[in-house]
Amino acid sequence: MNRTLDSAPNRVLTVLTVVAVLMFVMAVGMALFYAPTDRQGDVQRLFYLHLGTFMGGALAFFIGAIASVAYLVWRGEGWDALALASIEVGLVFSGFTIVSGAIWARPIWNTWWTWDPRLTSAAIMWLAYAAYLMLRNGIDEPGRRARFAAVYGIVAFSSVIFTTVITRVRPDTIHPVVVGPSPQNAQGSFGLESPAMRVTLVFNIVTFVVLTITLIWHRLRMESFSRRVQALKMKLMAR
Amino acid sequence: MIEVAGLVKAFGFLPVLRGLDLHVARGSFLALLGPNGSGKTTLMRILAGLSKPTAGRVTIGGWNLPQEADAVRAQLGVVAHLPLLYDELTAAENLRFYAKLYSLTPGEREARIAAALERVGLAGRANDLVRTFSRGMQQRLAIARAILHQPHVLLFDEPYTGLDQEAAAMLDALLGDIARDGHTIVMTSHDLGRALGLSSHVAILSRGRVGYHGCSREIAPESFAALYADVTGAASTR
């Protein structure tokens, strides 16, 4: 974990950042211009970002859960910082998933929001992690904050997984499933008929995975620096 | 009985104990003194097994903290500045509850409770709710709770907080009495004179280390304040 604490410019991270930005530009470009228009019209192009951000968010929350467990086991400050960084990034991405879904739902389902189990579970996931940040804000002592946050991070993740599983086994969702069999009630389904669509989707998912890792890394460095500043301040004050 | 070596405790980045060494012999009564923020309470919490050390070695009665915390807990009695009692229960019910937590057998339980209440002068109030007790009575009941399981080591964290003159005098007598039983006692206090009078040894904490450690009898009461100020670097001695 200590490498992330280096204040010197990190070459790997610099390269990764450039690559991530280039990939992102290309991914958006592919979604807008390369992929053919679906019978739903241009709004379907949102799908590539919708699923991309979902994957990015899920990955970030997964890293957050692993880091939370790691913190409780090894008690490294870095693990706590990683959990925080991941969950913040995850919140941004899953927030984008929900918003892009709403924008897409308006023309297809004729509503911004519907209390579909899938949408509900996504909203609850977002709320659980927002609560995680609130919990952190509510505790002053750093050791306790890290400990409680890790505990909640683990509970939240397991619960989110479980909610997702429950809502997936329900047959009454109208949310289409693109990969795998779609539920019988699904509305607004579409197939990825053309290879160009599939290429765009895969590229978008890979891009968002890279983007997620890059952003977490940056956020982690920022957090580490700010903690170091905090520590130096304490040292000065204690003198 | 209590051995502390190189004890470090940091909260986040803030070190409170910075390599503290302390030795408390069996049967001695150590008064732990020091200004606010010197680490008294933190040290007490670590000795009580409520807080884990960041680094260093702590053993009580030969058992390591925090690894063998359960063995330590069984031979430890603690009185804090909060009485740690339940308002809605009677004095006897409070003690009965703690007797169960310390796995006293039902046979010895009642006799011990009666004896402990007798000891602290509350036998007549056994069936009254703790809510109706004065601060001094609550503190004495807290001591009954702490000695109930006949611990080897007693920790008193600012036991005089909030007591009036009379209650404090009663506590003086009680502590002196308990000390003669052969318990090893560590007590934190702000009251230099009282601490010196009760204790067999004195340790003064300063900035997370032991700044002075000596026999109470060898210290002249009139020069103690000056010594304390010298060790802690404090202008006033409270």
Next chain:
Amino acid sequence: MSDSIRSTPVPAAAQPRRKTGFWQATLALTAKDLRAELRGRELINAMLLYAVLAVLIFSFALELDREARETSIAGVFWVTVIFAGMLGLNRSLAAEKDRGNLDALLLAPIDRGALFFGKMLSNLVYMLIVAGLLIVLVTILFNISLLVPWLLAVILLGTVGFAAVGTLLSSMTVHTRARETMLPILLLPVTLPIILTSVKASTAILNGVAQADWIAWPQMLLVADVILLALSYILFEFVVEE
């Protein structure tokens, strides 16, 4: 002062003493909580009054006519039990912490898990009392009998899971600023699997749906219970240590 303690002087050599038995400690804790509560009745009275008020307000707000009742009574029931339960959770650990009693409990040579189960059991009892009152209330006010064996099983399962996670999270929120408001924010999203399955199962049972169509809900509830209970039990130790 008596000589009875002095006659059994402090043993000279440190002897290892056995740790207090898990269930002995758990039951001692629960018994202590219930005894104190029975005497003051602050918590349970507040919870019961809250439950009655909630049912009345729901019946106005949702205009629970005969048809609406059947579809929404399970939801009303669970929302009331859960919010009343949170009232109890907030108080039960705050009461320990504010008087420093949490420290006293941690000082005892008992398993941290016993502390968790003791607290959880008393919270569960409070919730079940509220649920019991609601069953009577709903029967009288809405003429719907909730005394269905399967429904009672679901109520037990649902409250167990909720009490488990609630005890874990309330032991954290007592240390936060604005703790009363923090608990629902933390607790509701993570207990969703329990709430969701409980409500779905209860609604189906009350509406006389064929068992094959709803049996999956209590099964999922049971799985959620096992997972969350185990998790809360394991994680509690990390919350109370320092």
